[in-house]
Amino acid sequence: MSKYPGYAGYILTIDLTTKSHQISELPRELVDNYLGGKGFAAKILYDQLPLGCDPLSPDNILILAGAPLTGTLAPTGCRTILATKSPLTGIWLDSNCGGTFGPELKSTGFDLVVIKGRADHPVMIVLNYHSVEIVDAAELWGLDTFSASDRIKEQFGDDYNVAIIGPAGEKQVLMSAVQAEARSFGRGGSGAVFGSKNLKAIAVRGTGSVEIADYAEFIKENQEAYNEIVINPDTGGARPKYGTSSIYSFIKEAGVLPIKNFQGGDYEGNDQTDERRLKKELFEQDRACFACPIACSKYSKVKAGPYEGKYVEGPEFENFWSFGAQCGNSELGSIAYAEYLCDYYGIDAISAGNAVGFVMECFEKGIISEDELGFKAGFGNHEALIKIIQLIGEDKDIGRIIGQGVKRAAEHFGHESSNFAMHVKGLELPAYDPRGSVGMGLAYATSDRGACHLRAWPVGAEVLSHHGRLDPREVEFKAELVKTDQDWFNIINSLGLCLFSIFALGHNQITDLTHALTGRDSFSSAKKLLVIGERISNLVRLFNIREGITTADDTLPRRLLKETLPSGPSKGVTVPLKEMLEEYYLVRGWDEKGVPKNTKLEQLGLK
Amino acid sequence: MIKYIRKNCTGCHICEVICSMEHFGKIDTKSALISYRDDWPQIGTVEFCRQCPKRSCMGACPEDALYLTSENLVALDKEKCIYCLACSDACPFGSLPTDGKNPLYCDTCSGLYQCVKWCPAKALKKVGEKNV
Numbered sequence: 001m002s003k004y005p006g007y008a009g010y011i012l013t014i015d016l017t018t019k020s021h022q023i024s025e026l027p028r029e030l031v032d033n034y035l036g037g038k039g040f041a042a043k044i045l046y047d048q049l050p051l052g053c054d055p056l057s058p059d060n061i062l063i064l065a066g067a068p069l070t071g072t073l074a075p076t077g078c079r080t081i082l083a084t085k086s087p088l089t090g091i092w093l094d095s096n097c098g099g100t101f102g103p104e105l106k107s108t109g110f111d112l113v114v115i116k117g118r119a120d121h122p123v124m125i126v127l128n129y130h131s132v133e134i135v136d137a138a139e140l141w142g143l144d145t146f147s148a149s150d151r152i153k154e155q156f157g158d159d160y161n162v163a164i165i166g167p168a169g170e171k172q173v174l175m176s177a178v179q180a181e182a183r184s185f186g187r188g189g190s191g192a193v194f195g196s197k198n199l200k201a202i203a204v205r206g207t208g209s210v211e212i213a214d215y216a217e218f219i220k221e222n223q224e225a226y227n228e229i230v231i232n233p234d235t236g237g238a239r240p241k242y243g244t245s246s247i248y249s250f251i252k253e254a255g256v257l258p259i260k261n262f263q264g265g266d267y268e269g270n271d272q273t274d275e276r277r278l279k280k281e282l283f284e285q286d287r288a289c290f291a292c293p294i295a296c297s298k299y300s301k302v303k304a305g306p307y308e309g310k311y312v313e314g315p316e317f318e319n320f321w322s323f324g325a326q327c328g329n330s331e332l333g334s335i336a337y338a339e340y341l342c343d344y345y346g347i348d349a350i351s352a353g354n355a356v357g358f359v360m361e362c363f364e365k366g367i368i369s370e371d372e373l374g375f376k377a378g379f380g381n382h383e384a385l386i387k388i389i390q391l392i393g394e395d396k397d398i399g400r401i402i403g404q405g406v407k408r409a410a411e412h413f414g415h416e417s418s419n420f421a422m423h424v425k426g427l428e429l430p431a432y433d434p435r436g437s438v439g440m441g442l443a444y445a446t447s448d449r450g451a452c453h454l455r456a457w458p459v460g461a462e463v464l465s466h467h468g469r470l471d472p473r474e475v476e477f478k479a480e481l482v483k484t485d486q487d488w489f490n491i492i493n494s495l496g497l498c499l500f501s502i503f504a505l506g507h508n509q510i511t512d513l514t515h516a517l518t519g520r521d522s523f524s525s526a527k528k529l530l531v532i533g534e535r536i537s538n539l540v541r542l543f544n545i546r547e548g549i550t551t552a553d554d555t556l557p558r559r560l561l562k563e564t565l566p567s568g569p570s571k572g573v574t575v576p577l578k579e580m581l582e583e584y585y586l587v588r589g590w591d592e593k594g595v596p597k598n599t600k601l602e603q604l605g606l607k
Numbered sequence: 608m609i610k611y612i613r614k615n616c617t618g619c620h621i622c623e624v625i626c627s628m629e630h631f632g633k634i635d636t637k638s639a640l641i642s643y644r645d646d647w648p649q650i651g652t653v654e655f656c657r658q659c660p661k662r663s664c665m666g667a668c669p670e671d672a673l674y675l676t677s678e679n680l681v682a683l684d685k686e687k688c689i690y691c692l693a694c695s696d697a698c699p700f701g702s703l704p705t706d707g708k709n710p711l712y713c714d715t716c717s718g719l720y721q722c723v724k725w726c727p728a729k730a731l732k733k734v735g736e737k738n739v
Contacts, residue, residue, distance in 0.1 A: 072634050073624045073725075100620070100645070107637065182647055207707075209635035212628070219628075226727065285650060286728075288619035293727030295617040299648045313648055 004031055005213040006068035006518035012110040012132060014125060016197055017058060017117030021132045026111055032522040033605065035529070036067035038094050039494040039536045040112055041083035045092070046543050048114075055087035055189075056172055056196035058118035064163075064202070066111045067496030071103030071290065072210060073222050074513050075229055075505075076498035078102055078290035080180075082163075086188040087196075088174040088351075088405050089426035089450045091544045093188035096493055097163075098289035101180035104161035107206030119198040126156065127204045137200040141170060144344045145179040152203050164201040165191045166346030171395040172196055173403040175351040175428075179343055182313045183289070186348040188427060188449055213519025221513045225505055226293055232504035235294045239500065240286065242275040243298045244317035247464060249274045254463040254472070255569035256436035257321060258429070260328045260379050261357035262422055262557075264565035267380055269330025278320060281332050287313060294500060300336050307333025312340040318453075321431035322353020327360055328379030338389050345393025347403075354428035355402045356388045358409065358421060367415045373398055419558040425450035425549070434560055434575050436568075437462040439470070439478040441575035445554045446482060446584060448540045454499060456485035475576050479583035487533035494536065535604045537588075538596050542606070551594040554581060608660075608734040609713065609723060611653050611700075616730035618643055618650050622722035629721045630714075640711045641722055642704035653731070654704045655722075656681065656713040664710075667697035673712075682712050 002009025007026060014021045034043045041063045053059035062084045069077035080102030086093035105113070108127040115125070124137040140148045145166040152162050161181055168176035169191025176191030177184045194200070212218050230236040238246035251257045252274070259265060282302065288295035301311045315323070315335050323329060323338040342349035362368045363377040370376055374397065377384035391399025402409045406428055410421035422429040427450025434441030439458025447455040458481050462472035470477055488507065492499055495514060502510070507526035514523045523529060555561075560575045585592060589600030601607040626639040636642075641655035656664075658680050665673045665681060672687035673694060694710050695703040703710040716722075723731045 071624075071636075073621070073628065103620070103636070207637045209627075209631070209633050209638075211633050215628070215632055226725075230727075286617045287648075287650065288617035288728075290620050291624060292617075292619050293621070295619065295728065311648060 002026070002211065004518065005211040006072070007031065007036070008066060008106050008109050008111045008208055008210065010110050010130070011112040011114065012127075013114040013116070014132065014134070015117045016115065016119040016123065016134070016199065019119070019134050023130065032520065033532065033535065035491065035494040035523070035532050036111065037065050037079070037081040037096070037494040037496055038083070038490055039532060041065040041081050041094055042536050042539045042543070044112065044114060045083055045085070046539055049085060051546060053085065055085045055090065056192060058116070058197070060085050060193055060196070062115040062190070062193055062197065064105060064113040066102055066106045067494055068514060068518055070496030071106040072517060073218070073291060074497065074517070075222070075225050076289065076292045076294065076501040077496050078292060079493070079496045079498055080105055081493060082178060082185040082190050084190055084193045085547070086190075086449065087172070087192045088189035091425060091449065091547050091549055092540050093190065093449050094493070095185040095187045095190055097180050097183050097185045098292075098498055099181045099183035100290045101161045101163055101183070101204070102496060103290045104206060105204045106210065107208045108204050109206060109208040113202075115197065115199070118196065122198050122200050124152070124201040124203060125199065127202065127206070129206045129208050140200045142167065145346050146344060148201065152201060156203055157205065160203045160205045162201050162203045164346070165194045166344060166393065168345045168347045168393050168395070168403070169195040170200070173347070173392060173395050174405050174408070175348045175355070175392070175403055177342070177346050177348045179346050182343060184343065184349070186350065187452070188348070191346045212517055214516045217516035218513070221509070221516050225509055225513060228504045228509065229293050229501070234503040235500060236504070239294055239296045242279055243283070243296050245275040245278050245315075245320050248317060248320060250464055251432065251459070253569075254436050255565070255571075256432050256459060256463055257325055258431065258433040259325045261326060261361045261420060262429070262433055262559055263361065264567065267325070267328035267330065270325070273324065273330045278315070278332065282315070282336060289498065292498065296500065302333040302336050305331070305333045307331075307337045310337040310340060312336045312343070314339045318431050319349045319353060322350050323356070323385060326353050326357040327385050329382050329385060331382040334382035334385055338385055341386065341389045341393065345389075347389070347392055350430050351405060351428040352389055352392055354422055355392070355406050355409065356385050358406045358417075359388060359398065359402055360384070361420055362413055362417055365415075367413050367417055368398075422557050422559065423451055424556060425553050427451045429557070432459050433565075433570065434556070435565055435573040436570035437472045438475065438573070438575050438580070439472070439481055441556055441560060441577050442478050442482045442580040442584060443485070445556050445577055445581060446486070448537070448544060455489055456482040458482060458485070473573055475580050475583070478580050479587045482584060483587050486537050487530050490533040490536040491529050494532070531604065535606065538600065538604055538606055541590070541596055545595060551592075554594055608657050609655065609715070609720065610657075610732050610734050611655075612730050612732065613650060613652060615728045616650050616653065617728045618645055619727065621725050621727060622653060622731060625721045625725040629716050629719070638706050640704065640713050652701060654702055656698075656703055656711075657700055658713060658715065659699065661699055663697040663699055664694035664703075667693040669693060678717070680712070680714055682714070683709060685709055
């Protein structure tokens, strides 16, 4: 049993090369200084990863990190972090996944699973309560994530939860994902790291329990939190109804939805496409992650048209965009099917859709020809969309090039295609055009894993907020906003909560939940938690600097800095990044090169 | 008696969490007296003893391990149980949750019905009450 309420209490370290493992107690300093999840992973990876290692070599380390609120009553407490050095970007990667995998992992008695080395043949790791087995997985190699997952459950029991790669991860496609119970550790190519280690899957089933420091207080805080979620117009209204796409119309009307690889303009069916159409034509059933009262996930089935009968858990907002507006495509069936295929092959569906849009623009500009592709691939061609996703999954033809991300693909295609390769630090942009929400530009440029909407979300204050709204075109306060978002989101990602919880739950409420569960003085105020969040931001920055990141990398694709949109509310705007970035470094206590100053590191106990 | 309305269920497992907290003072979902089993991509089902008046399980038990409590609820005498799960097979509502060996019987939290109170999807209801 754990010494620490809220935690499973142990670290498991596995060496796949020697097929050995060690179990150790969770150190007190790690708990108090780094909280859990992302914080734990940051400390371990910073301390243990060999400098400059090849992400696809046995030297790279894979970390699964649970968190205190994961698997508890705390609303949305379901998430687990997967951290490693990204093969797509060559820098820090943490990717977090909802569903049920995280709670099940925690019940095996481990808060952290650290995986090193490389197996000499395909294997899977099977975890039970404080027990580890490394099992041959040769028969699973080559199978899609769904079939392989089913096989594992047939062999070990259907109460196992499985994190698994598909053909894309096996072939070390750099935008491959790890799937866990039909949800994804999507971004940054963690699937390829599994593949490089000959690791097909991790199957978990546990019987462990989690202690609660102050039972009555934990119940009371949860009652309040559940009430907040129900009465909140987002978490209690629009999000359960329309899923993650509940914000689609707002984002589109504000001129923030990127169209046709961020070129803007219009496409066939754009007018009729929104969250209401998605609900009407596709949604069949609400599904919730573990301990989530919001239930934003939707089971969708295509009812008519060329994709009739196809189904998916989704489509999520990001993929509604990435396979939709990004590709100038309004055929909803193809959007659902493209997302299903990404889950099937184990591919990051944000990067994949972004990349297909990039190919479509290259095709329309004559940079890639029909002869080279073997098919036409202009915007709106949903058959091309599906074909390209399949080719990425199978690592063939155009998929072999584009599956390595738009940064590498642009180097391959040339003809200045890098000007419209929409990535930061090698990670493809998600569904917000920062020319309609300039704070998002700073968020992308300074995100620790490359372009990401889950490290800071200024679009909330710039576009969606009713009170305290900031002008989406002005630079004032954006540095402060991005910094405080990043530090607080680190806390959410270290507690195991879903970011959607913070639409309804404030800093103090989340702190009270955490304190009631853990009873730790180090988590007794939001101010203390924010210091931990800032510590994580700075430690990960040090990690990235060590891996070669400089201020020159804290930038945006040329298109966002130099080109304007032809129409809509964001017409004529480019992102004033330089001004915001200088201010951001200042607010962070970093020097003009983006390096944390000694005074800042001393203040955070990192020196 | 608790009724399960599957079309409302979202598969969130909150019933398991609160059940284990109420009975054991900690989070121990594998020992909870109620259990959600998923059937992805469809919603699965929640397994628990309804405390139904039929009590088919009592008749099915070969060891007389099931008895009625003073609150008139079916309960298990673990000393007598031989883990055959004939009770679960006889359950007219599907099957009973187990702790890996014994069947688990809902005790209604002594009338507090915590799972009903906490179910955010209103998929669990007390029979006879429209809204709890």
